[in-house]
Amino acid sequence: MSEERETRLFMISPRSMLTPDQLVRMVHSFGDKALVKETCYGCLVEAPRSEILQILAKVREKYPNEVFSKIRAYRCSDPRRCRAQHGTRPGYAQLEEEWALLAKIQYGLEKVEAGAKYDPKPEKKRLDVNTFKKICEVQ
């Protein structure tokens, strides 16, 4: 992973009351020299990796279960991707699908934080012959 430049995508869960504008203002208020771009789902932040990790930690501290992030291969406003520069934006369909999933993940994180444990569903067993016969027999 490159240390010089990292572009991060911050996406707000649809269950959250936070808006992209509030998130961008908050990231700006950290006072770092990062490039921040507001988007419809949250924001893009570009800076050296060490700075990005600090910003991520601060965002997680403030909104632990509402803001999700991943790195982005292309720079902010890259003409090959940016819609404002007539880019193609491939891959956005998946982001949209995952955006809908984030509401459930936020709920899951909150419950796990409150102490929920993994509860595996019982495996379906094969029906034994006698039970099957009973089901089939006409009463």
Added chain:
Amino acid sequence: MKIFIDPPNSLVLFDLVERFGHEPLSTMAAIQERVDNLEVDMPPMNVTLDDVVKGLKYAGIEVPSGVRGRLALWGPLIEEADAAIIMDDCPYSFGCVGCERSNLMIKYLIHRRGIPALHVKYPETDEDAVNFVAQAKEWMEGLK
């Protein structure tokens, strides 16, 4: 630990792996390397000759070029990984020859390496999501 995520560009898995203290290995990092260091027009749509040769290590010459191109990105990541987390039945992870065969090849390569791999189901409801997050958390904490 370095954990390979499947689907390799999943936001949810990337975030959870990082949140629970591990390093996610994703497509984005591999593409970023090509965006920053190589003069390729539009990775991953365009590849270099080296990528094609790398892809041949994981898939034969007779398989569609799309599979080889994808495996040129993902194959080295799987080799680098210490563990893998796989989300099954993602509604956006489907396709015909290129996409679906690549997805199957990823699972095959992970299991062939014998690294710890967790299969999780795509959560359809809130209750599924609680189970999914709890399972992923417990598994990742156990890896340390």
